[in-house]
Amino acid sequence: MICEKKGGGAFAVLSILAASLFFVLMILAIADAPGWVFGEDLIEALAASDSGVYLRSGIAISGILLAFGSIGMIFNGGRPGRTAEGVLLMISGILLVWVAFFENDDPIHDAALILVFMTFVLALIASAYDDFAENRSMMFGSLTVLLLVASIGAYAAYGPAMYQVVWIVAAVIWVMARGVKGLCEPTIYKRK
Amino acid sequence: MTVRPKIVKAGFGFGILGGLIAGIAALMAFAPETAATANMWLGFLVVVLFFALGGMFKTEGSVSWGVVVFMAALATGVTVAVTMFEAMDIWFGIILTVIGVIEIVIAANSMTGRWIKTDRLLG
Numbered sequence: 096m097i098c099e100k101k102g103g104g105a106f107a108v109l110s111i112l113a114a115s116l117f118f119v120l121m122i123l124a125i126a127d128a129p130g131w132v133f134g135e136d137l138i139e140a141l142a143a144s145d146s147g148v149y150l151r152s153g154i155a156i157s158g159i160l161l162a163f164g165s166i167g168m169i170f171n172g173g174r175p176g177r178t179a180e181g182v183l184l185m186i187s188g189i190l191l192v193w194v195a196f197f198e199n200d201d202p203i204h205d206a207a208l209i210l211v212f213m214t215f216v217l218a219l220i221a222s223a224y225d226d227f228a229e230n231r232s233m234m235f236g237s238l239t240v241l242l243l244v245a246s247i248g249a250y251a252a253y254g255p256a257m258y259q260v261v262w263i264v265a266a267v268i269w270v271m272a273r274g275v276k277g278l279c280e281p282t283i284y285k286r287k
Numbered sequence: 288m289t290v291r292p293k294i295v296k297a298g299f300g301f302g303i304l305g306g307l308i309a310g311i312a313a314l315m316a317f318a319p320e321t322a323a324t325a326n327m328w329l330g331f332l333v334v335v336l337f338f339a340l341g342g343m344f345k346t347e348g349s350v351s352w353g354v355v356v357f358m359a360a361l362a363t364g365v366t367v368a369v370t371m372f373e374a375m376d377i378w379f380g381i382i383l384t385v386i387g388v389i390e391i392v393i394a395a396n397s398m399t400g401r402w403i404k405t406d407r408l409l410g
Contacts, residue, residue: 227353230404233395236353237360241391244361248368 106167107277113160113188114270120153121263134257139199151195158191161270167277176225183218187211215266219243222273235276242269295344295402298393302341305362305386309333312379329374333383336362340390344399352394352403359394363387 125131127146142150161184168181190211197204219239226236242265249261313330340362342348343355350358366387370380393399 227357230352230400233353233356233400234391237356237363237391237395240357240360241364241367244364245367245371248364248371251368252371252373 104278106164107274109160109164110270110274110277113157113164114267114274116160117153117157118267120149120156124149124153134260137256138259138263143199155192155195158188158195160188161185161191162188164188164274174225176221176228179221180218180225183214183221187214187218190214216243219269232276232280235272238272239269291344291346292398292402294393294396295399298344298390298399299341301386301390301393302337302339302344305337305383305390306334306341308379308386309337309366309375309383312375312383315379316375326374329369329372333362333366333369333375336365337383337386340394344393346407348403348407352400355399355403356391356394359387359390363391 124141124146125133127149128141128144130136131141131144131146138150141147165181165184165188168177168184190207193207194204194211197207219242223236223239223243226232226239246258246262246265249258252258253261309330313327313334316326316330336358340355340358343350343358348355363384366380366383369375370377370384375383
C-alpha cells in the first residue's frame with residue numbers, strides 16, 4: 096500500500112532560503128566593495144576583500160541550509176535518482192561551509208571548491224535523470240539541461256571572472272527552482 | 288486516425304521557424320576569414336537542433352516524450368551558449384531563445400505528452 100502525503104515542504108523552504116540568502120549576501124558584498132569590478136575581478140578577490148565577510152557568511156549559511164534542505168530528498172520512497180541528488184547536494188552543502196571557513200590560499204579551500212563543483216554537477220545530472228524517468232517533472236528537467244548547457248557555453252565563451260558569475264547565478268536559479276518544485280511535489284511514503 | 292493537437296502542430300511550426308532563423312543567422316555570420324568558419328558551424332548546429340526538434344512533433348516521429356523535452360532544452364541551451372560565444376548576432380540569439388523556451392513549454396505540456404505516448408501510436 097502506498098500512502099501519499101503532502102509533506103517535505105520545510106526542506107524545500109530551506110533550499111529556497113539557501114539560494115536567496117546567498118544571493119542577497121553576495122549582492123551586499125559586491126555593493127560594499129568599491130574596488131571590485133563585475134566581469135573583470137574574480138569572486139576570490141571579492142572574498143579576500145574587506146567586504147568578503149558578507150560573501151563568506153552567505154556561502155557558509157547557504158551551505159548549511161542546502162545540506163539540511165537536501166535531507167528531505169534522501170528519504171523519498173525509493174527513487175534512486177532523487178536519493179543520489181539529495182546525498183550529493185548534502186555533501187556539496189557541507190563542503191561549501193569548508194570553502195567559507197578556510198582561507199583562499201589554503202589547499203583545503205581549493206580542494207573543497209573543486210569537490211563542490213563536482214558534486215553539484217553530479218547532483219544536476221542525477222536530478223535530470225530523476226525528472227525524465229517516468230516523465231516525472233519535465234519542466235524542471237528541461238531547466239536543468241538548459242542551465243547545464245548554458246554554463247558550458249559560458250565557460251567556452253567568457254573569461255574566469257565572467258563565467259564564475261554565470262555559474263553562480265545558474266546554481267542559484269536551479270536551487271530556487273528545485274525548492275519550488277519540492278513545495279509542489281507530494282512526499283510519498285511506502286507502507287509495507 | 289487521431290488528429291494531432293494544435294499545440295503539437297505549433298511545436299512543429301516553431302521548430303521549423305527556429306531552424307530557418309538560425310540558418311539566416313549562420314549565413315550572416317559568414318566571412319572570408321577562417322575564424323568565421325567556427326561561427327558558421329555553431330550556427331548550423333543550432334539549425335540542426337531546431338529542425339530535429341520540429342520533426343519530433345510529426346506523426347512519423349519515433350522518440351519518447353522525455354527525449355522531445357530534452358531536445359527542446361538542449362536546443363535552447365545550445366542557442367544561449369552560441370549567443371554567449373558571439374557566433375551569432377545577439378538579436379537572433381534572443382529570438383531563438385524565446386522560440387526555444389516556447390518549444391520547451393509545448394514539449395512539456397501534458398497534452399503533447401499524451402499525444403506522443405498514445406495517440407501518435409494509434410495514428
